[in-house]
Amino acid sequence: MKCFARTLGFIAFTLASTTSFAKTYKYDFVSIHSNNGFIQYPGLDFSQAKTTSLTVSKDPLSPEVTINSVEITFPNAAKLLATGFKKLEHTDTYRAVVNDVWVYRQIIVDVSGADFNLAQITHPIVEVSVSEKSIFIQPETDFKGHPLFFVDGDLRDITVSKVVDTASAIIDGKRVNLSLKENLSFAPPAVPVNGSREGFVIDALWFGKGQKTFYIPAPVPNTEYDRYDAIGLTLEEVDGPAGKEYLIGVKFKDASGYEQIVPAQPLRPLLNTAYNAGF
Secondary structure (H helix, E strand, C coil), rough: HHHHHHHHHHHHHHHHHHCCCCEEEEEEEEEEEECCCCCCCCCCCCCCCCCEEEEECCCCCCCCEEEEEEECCCCCCCCEEECCCCCCCCCCCEEEEEEEEEEEEEEEEEEECCCCCCCCCCCEEEEEEEEEHHHHEEEECCEEEEEEEEEEEEEEECHHHEEEEEEEEECCCCEEEEEECCEEECCCCCCCCCCCCCEEEEEEEEEECCEEHHHHHCCCCCCHHHHEEEEEEEEEEEEEECCEEEEEEEEECCCCCEEEEEEEEEHHHHHHHHHCCCC
16 A cells, blocks of 8 residues: 555656646737638628737647637627647647637637747738538538638737846946846847847846847757746956946756856946947
């Protein structure tokens, strides 16, 4: 009995250890576009979709991604919320079935073309169709029916990342407050950024100059950013050729808790580039 209990305990620990690292991310579509499909019902207009948002779980110890939900809003139709997505075998398509929405007993929601591990922009498409099963036409062999609408756009990461550390410095007689975000990330496609556009994310508030975001490149592949967390800033004041200078570094850890540090580098050039100061 004790051996059996120890076995159950080991299984429980193993399951916990393999599932506790999953992180939740949120994405939306920019440059969104939608079209009505083959089926058109009076009073239901799926063109000009307002928003498309996706909630995704990623396990840093696995390349697999789970789409938890997709929500689409329209100016002339009730919103669609789809959950319970499953990836279709040997494809890049994730599928969910939604019951009793609008005037339909069952619809199918397919998401394809979305790569949640790439730095560059991807252009996924959401295709929504009437389920043939809902009208009992060959439900076993012809599950997916005519399309209701399509929505596509550029995928953008809008995950809220918490601040894990702060630091401050006095440069040119003005205070600079620095806030380090937990998630490694990329600059949004439409946001102009001077300097690096990916890595560790730091928000800077330079009194008299405003607020900017700059990125310190990470010594890990950008396809593995979800496996690491930023945990701290290092800020050291040193004597330089022009007087007092600051060196900034970033501490981070991987999914197993192993800590590393990005070597310190001068802060002033990072700020000059971010603020496009020209000096």
